[in-house]
Amino acid sequence: MRAAQLFFGDCGVKRLGRILIWVTVPLLGAGALEKIALDRGESLNAIWFVIAAVCCYLVAYRLYSAFLAAKLLALDDTRATPSERRDDGRDFVPTNKWVLFGHHFAAIAGPGPLVGPTLAAQFGYLPGTLWLIAGAAFAGCVQDFIILFCSIRRDGKSIGQMAREEVSKRGGFIAQLAVLAIMVILLGVVALVVVNALKSSPWATFTLAMTIPIALLVGVYLRFVRPGRVLEASLMGVALILFVVFAGQWVADSPSWARVFTLGGVPLAFAIIVYAFAASALPVWLLLAPRDYLSAFIKAGAIFALAAGILFVRPHVLMPPLTRFIDGSGPVFAGKIFPFCFITIACGAISGFHSLISSGTTPKMILRESHARFIGYGAMLLESFVGVMAMVAACAMTPGVYFAINSPPSIVGATPDAAAATISGWGFPLTAQTMSGLAHAVGEQTLWNRAGGAPSLAVGMAQIFSNTIGGERLLSIWYHFAIMFEALFILTVLDAGTRVGRFMVQELGGRMWKPFGRTGWMPSILVSSAIIVGMWGYFLYQGVVDPLGGINSLWPLFGISNQLLAAVALVVATTILLKMGRMRWIWVTLLPMAWLVIITMTASYQKIFDANPRIGFLAYANALIAQIAAGKIPAAKLMDTQRLIFNQRLDAAVTAVLALMVIVLIVEALVQWYGILSSRRAPVLHESPYVQTQWAAGYSGVAQGDD
Amino acid sequence: MRGAAKNIRRFARHFWRGVREWCGDAAYERYLRSSPSQGDGGRRLSAQEFYVQQLNRRYSQPNRCC
Numbered sequence: 001m002r003a004a005q006l007f008f009g010d011c012g013v014k015r016l017g018r019i020l021i022w023v024t025v026p027l028l029g030a031g032a033l034e035k036i037a038l039d040r041g042e043s044l045n046a047i048w049f050v051i052a053a054v055c056c057y058l059v060a061y062r063l064y065s066a067f068l069a070a071k072l073l074a075l076d077d078t079r080a081t082p083s084e085r086r087d088d089g090r091d092f093v094p095t096n097k098w099v100l101f102g103h104h105f106a107a108i109a110g111p112g113p114l115v116g117p118t119l120a121a122q123f124g125y126l127p128g129t130l131w132l133i134a135g136a137a138f139a140g141c142v143q144d145f146i147i148l149f150c151s152i153r154r155d156g157k158s159i160g161q162m163a164r165e166e167v168s169k170r171g172g173f174i175a176q177l178a179v180l181a182i183m184v185i186l187l188g189v190v191a192l193v194v195v196n197a198l199k200s201s202p203w204a205t206f207t208l209a210m211t212i213p214i215a216l217l218v219g220v221y222l223r224f225v226r227p228g229r230v231l232e233a234s235l236m237g238v239a240l241i242l243f244v245v246f247a248g249q250w251v252a253d254s255p256s257w258a259r260v261f262t263l264g265g266v267p268l269a270f271a272i273i274v275y276a277f278a279a280s281a282l283p284v285w286l287l288l289a290p291r292d293y294l295s296a297f298i299k300a301g302a303i304f305a306l307a308a309g310i311l312f313v314r315p316h317v318l319m320p321p322l323t324r325f326i327d328g329s330g331p332v333f334a335g336k337i338f339p340f341c342f343i344t345i346a347c348g349a350i351s352g353f354h355s356l357i358s359s360g361t362t363p364k365m366i367l368r369e370s371h372a373r374f375i376g377y378g379a380m381l382l383e384s385f386v387g388v389m390a391m392v393a394a395c396a397m398t399p400g401v402y403f404a405i406n407s408p409p410s411i412v413g414a415t416p417d418a419a420a421a422t423i424s425g426w427g428f429p430l431t432a433q434t435m436s437g438l439a440h441a442v443g444e445q446t447l448w449n450r451a452g453g454a455p456s457l458a459v460g461m462a463q464i465f466s467n468t469i470g471g472e473r474l475l476s477i478w479y480h481f482a483i484m485f486e487a488l489f490i491l492t493v494l495d496a497g498t499r500v501g502r503f504m505v506q507e508l509g510g511r512m513w514k515p516f517g518r519t520g521w522m523p524s525i526l527v528s529s530a531i532i533v534g535m536w537g538y539f540l541y542q543g544v545v546d547p548l549g550g551i552n553s554l555w556p557l558f559g560i561s562n563q564l565l566a567a568v569a570l571v572v573a574t575t576i577l578l579k580m581g582r583m584r585w586i587w588v589t590l591l592p593m594a595w596l597v598i599i600t601m602t603a604s605y606q607k608i609f610d611a612n613p614r615i616g617f618l619a620y621a622n623a624l625i626a627q628i629a630a631g632k633i634p635a636a637k638l639m640d641t642q643r644l645i646f647n648q649r650l651d652a653a654v655t656a657v658l659a660l661m662v663i664v665l666i667v668e669a670l671v672q673w674y675g676i677l678s679s680r681r682a683p684v685l686h687e688s689p690y691v692q693t694q695w696a697a698g699y700s701g702v703a704q705g706d707d
Numbered sequence: 708m709r710g711a712a713k714n715i716r717r718f719a720r721h722f723w724r725g726v727r728e729w730c731g732d733a734a735y736e737r738y739l740r741s742s743p744s745q746g747d748g749g750r751r752l753s754a755q756e757f758y759v760q761q762l763n764r765r766y767s768q769p770n771r772c773c
């Protein structure tokens with residue numbers, strides 16, 4: 001070191017160090033990717049996934065995001081951000097970039113990057129992992145970063161408002177409708193994941209039920225005892241939640257209590273619907289906000305623990321790189337690797353929903369334009385890493401167990417022996433005893449056909465955690481901790497989403513009848529909450545009673561709608577870039593947009609029209625009609641079958657309407673683009689005017705006297 | 708050695724302040740430091756009033772994602 005210092009001088013050593021790092025990182029990343037992609041014959045250590053992902057993220061951040069910041073967006077730190085110009089201590093609050101990164105990440109990280117990769121693991125570990133990394137670097141992070149930038153330049157306007165101003169009025173209306181429709185589907189699907197995780201599990205149901213009184217307690221403490229002291233109240237709540245996770249085993253062991261908390265799919269679905277209605281209609285400080293605080297702390301802790309566990313245990317990945325199910329015959333969900341791998345992964349690679357956050361609170365709190373790179377691009381990289389960890393956790397368990405947990409009985413067989421024989425026949429050896437032993441070890445009655453991703457991820461996480469602390473003895477505690485963690489923050493998405501959906505319904509209703517638009521008027525609150533809960537509740541119910549396992553129909557529907565919203569966001573971003581005169585770099589948003597349109601339109605077409613009843617909604621409806629006509633359906637099941645037919649047609653109609661809305665928006669945008677490119681229309685940007693910052697160059701959001 | 712201890716203390720202080728800001732503990736202090744808003748008739752809200760208003764605003768727009 002001393003010799004190098006003498007030879008190169010102080011600056012030279014730093015430069016040399018940087019050169020060495022930036023030569024090593026890409027080489028290491030390429031080596032790890034090669035290991036993942038080409039390694040055959042021996043089981044692969046999960047540490048290669050971590051190295052490949054982290055190195056790719058570092059290179060993408062260092063090069064691609066720097067290019068976007070400097071060339072495409074030309075971020076300008078001399079320009080005052082909305083938080084400086086409109087600082088009100090409430091919405092517009094200048095915030096340190098690390099703190100805002102934490103806020104933004106807590107907002108974008110939901111159940112999607114955990115569940116999606118777990119389900120996509122049925123294709124093998126390779127396609128999902130590659131898409132998680134590449135999709136985030138070239139599509140997801142780009143979308144989040146550019147939409148955040150656009151919103152900062154427009155005083156924190158939402159994606160709907162930007163679509164209205166920059167694309168067209170109709171475009172804005174379509175974007176708003178699309179957001180509402182997508183939210184309804186999203187809430188129905190994530191609720192289904194919770195139901196499948198809690199079904200017939202008294203321990204998990206008790207734990208999650210107890211989070212409600214704990215949240216009420218925290219809410220009352222924060223409102224009346226020590227207003228706004230979130231940290232102490234949340235830590236108290238987290239300690240209580242950890243206690244009820246532990247106490248759940250006593251409930252499961254007590255025959256009388258276990259009976260109370262052992263619920264089937266339909267009663268659980270109704271319980272969740274009633275809960276979400278209450279959380280939406282009750283004052284926000286009482287239930288919704290304190291749950292959100294608890295969820296944020298547990299989410300941060302569990303994600304950190306999963307990363308630490310994977311690094312500590314370094315499990316071997318047992319799933320093959322590619323499975324036979326790339327041909328579309330997968331038991332977890334049907335459909336070929338293209339387009340369904342991309343549709344299923346969804347949030348871990350690119351999520352349209354992030355555009356709502358990037359054009360929501362974050363742009364109002366950002367301190368400097370240059371922070372948008374770290375917060376917009378960087379937080380999405382971290383989300384993608386969560387997806388890679390979920391993939392590792394799912395692929396580190398025996399593949400036979402993975403398929404046993406995630407496959408519906410209509411595919412693998414109703415009895416454990418039949419199901420084990422089917423799965424072994426696919427080349428993934430499994431015995432019924434293995435499954436009953438595992439269920440016993442994690443404290444569950446059964447682990448067969450628990451589709452939805454949450455239970456299999458919980459088994460994977462529990463195995464990693466128990467290898468770190470506690471061994472086999474604590475497997476059941478870790479499993480229920482993982483289930484609680486997933487269910488808790490899915491419920492947070494549910495109640496927060498229901499409340500936001502309620503406001504959207506009130507806004508739309510208020511256009512027709514003014515009093516309905518008053519957000520504080522109790523009849524309007526109750527009716528609008530009932531409408532939004534009724535809409536997603538219907539999708540939840542249809543998923544619970546679906547004999548093919550609702551995940552097979554609903555997760556792709558969710559993926560399609562989420563990716564369609566991402567396409568909407570990229571259409572808006574492309575239009576703005578064109579107006580800014582960035583024609584040379586337009587491929588940055590145009591290519592991911594085109595890719596999303598291709599995969600969503602292909603998936604939509606297949607989900608509606610494919611001849612395979614497991615893929616095509618209409619084909620499934622027609623198959624059921626044929627069964628009725630042939631007299632194969634007993635009279636007692638006729639009503640259920642009729643409803644199933646209606647549900648399939650409804651799903652087909654919803655998919656078609658969503659796809660049509662996006663096509664209309666794209667046509668609107670194409671007209672705009674043609675006008676701009678042919679110079680028939682002067683490009684009018686709706687940016688806020690430039691105001692020079694008054695802050696010193698080194699200001700980092702720390703108030704005077706704080707240091 | 709003394710320099711290292713000072714740096715650690717400084718980091719711990721920054722970290723603690725970051726955690727308080729992230730979880731919302733410091734929101735009211737921030738509000739008191741900002742210029743008075745026109746909407747409250749020029750008066751400052753109490754900690755309780757501010758807390759409830761803050762929550763109502765935050766949870767009326769998308770703030771949790773999938």
